[in-house]
Amino acid sequence: MQNTSRGNTNFEVFIWIFMRISGLMQVFLALGHMFIQHILYDVSDLSYAFVVDRWRGPLWRTWDGALLALAMIHGTNGLRYIIDDYVTHPGRRAALKGFVYSLTGILILLGVIVLAAFDPGAR
Numbered sequence: 001m002q003n004t005s006r007g008n009t010n011f012e013v014f015i016w017i018f019m020r021i022s023g024l025m026q027v028f029l030a031l032g033h034m035f036i037q038h039i040l041y042d043v044s045d046l047s048y049a050f051v052v053d054r055w056r057g058p059l060w061r062t063w064d065g066a067l068l069a070l071a072m073i074h075g076t077n078g079l080r081y082i083i084d085d086y087v088t089h090p091g092r093r094a095a096l097k098g099f100v101y102s103l104t105g106i107l108i109l110l111g112v113i114v115l116a117a118f119d120p121g122a123r
Contacts, residue, residue: 015077022070029067052120061115068111076104 037046053062079100087093 003077019074019101021078022055022074026070029063029070032063033067055115055118056120061118065112065115069108072104072108072111076100 037043041050055064080097083093083096083100087096
């Protein structure tokens with residue numbers, strides 16, 4: 001017997017695939033970030049000027065934006081599973097999911113605004 005309590009199974013299959021792909025992408029993005037920040041450069045040399053220099057081009061903004069978005073969406077989906085498992089009242093479940101989705105959207109939006117609006121020439 002198939003469990004349909006989590007809604008549309010096509011959506012769940014998509015999310016299942018997304019979680020595997022995003023998790024793998026995050027491993028490479030995070031390891032690349034750690035390699036650059038902590039191995040390639042001395043941690044004591046990291047400064048605002050380093051970030052400015054790094055964010056002058058679109059590559060590192062895209063890298064950091066992808067890491068932000070994938071981590072937030074991946075974590076939110078994991079939290080969705082936890083809410084489905086432990087919050088039994090349908091109204092509370094819907095309200096909690098709505099809050100989590102809204103907070104996730106706001107945090108991703110703020111991150112994108114910072115990445116897009118950052119001016120390397122200003123200081």
